[in-house]
Amino acid sequence: MPQNRFERLRDEEEKDYTLRSRSEILAVLRSMIEHNALMTVYFNQGQDFMLSSLLQLAADGRTLVLDVGSSAEMNQRALAADRLICVSNLDKIKIQFVLNGVDALQFEGRPAFLANTPEILVRLQRRDFYRFVLPVLQSIRCSIPFKSYDGGLQPIEVNVIDISAGGIGFLSKSESLGLSTDMLLENCRIDLPEIGILTVNMRIRSLYEVTLLTGARHERAGCQFIGLTAKQEMQLQRYIIKAERERKARELGMS
Known part of the structure; x- marks a missing residue:
């Protein structure tokens, strides 16, 4: 699974x-080079990726050198790609930029890639929310309305795997839901134990397939809350604080 996920910006x-x-x-x-920041390079419309890092920036700033990946096959695919998206993290800030192709070269006696310096670079620094990863015994259900075959709305329940005041992550067993990045999910009902039902709108920001220990494949969606009220944010914080206290109490009881 990629360490850094590509993220589309809202307008x-x-x-x-x-x-x-x-x-x-x-x-x-230059800061990425100094910190030896690891980055994920996506190509072939996101179907392929490899891990890399920046090695050198030319004195005139026109070109840069990046490390090859560990797979010879992926390196060849990267050389054939006309567009590569690089994603990294630097001081907790997500960095994204596009390279319009790479060429092979030798750098300090080893294989590397050469590319033109990007003309645009994205630095994503959003408000951080504490994210509570839900233990198996503290599962939360979220009911999401989807259009049924007859044109009506049918609520589908999904398992929430992490939650914050900024959004949730959930697992879906069914690909037939037709989930997609940037998809708006309206009137979703999250059942917070001892807090109540929270009805929210949220947008899918990341989506990828995960394989559980059982071998089952699920879609994992990362969602951002849209238009959350101050009261709803307070309810979420209350739940997270309570759930975190209970988790710590269980850990102390087991020690």
Whole structure:
């Protein structure tokens, strides 16, 4: 599973998070090199990816060198790709940029890739929320209305696997739900134990397949709450604080 997931910007975020200044872009790239920041490189429309890092930035700032991946086959696919999306994290800030193809070269006696410096770079620094990962015995259900074959709405229940005041992550057994990135899910009902039902709108920000220990395959969706009220955020925080206290109490009881 990729360490860094590519994230699409909402229209209202693009201005705030996109760097177009050459000097600012070069400063971020140099910092990535100094910190040896690991990055995930996606290509072939996101079907393939490899782990890499930036090795050198040219003195004139026009080109950069990045490390090859561990798989020779993936390296060949990367060389054939005309668009590669690089995603990394630097000081808890997500970095994203696009390379318009790479060429092979030798760098300090080992294989590497050469690419033109990106003209645009995204620095995603959003408000951080504490994310509570739900233990198996503390499962939460979320009911999401989906259109049925007759045109009506049919609620489908999914398992919530993590929750914060910013959103939830859930697992879905069925690919027939037709989930997609940026999909808006309206009037979702989250049952918070001892707190009550929370009715929220949320948008899918990430979506990928995971394989459980049992071998079963599920879709894992990461969702962001949309238009959450102050009261709802307070209810979420109350639940998370309570659930975290209970988790710590169980751990102390087992020690």
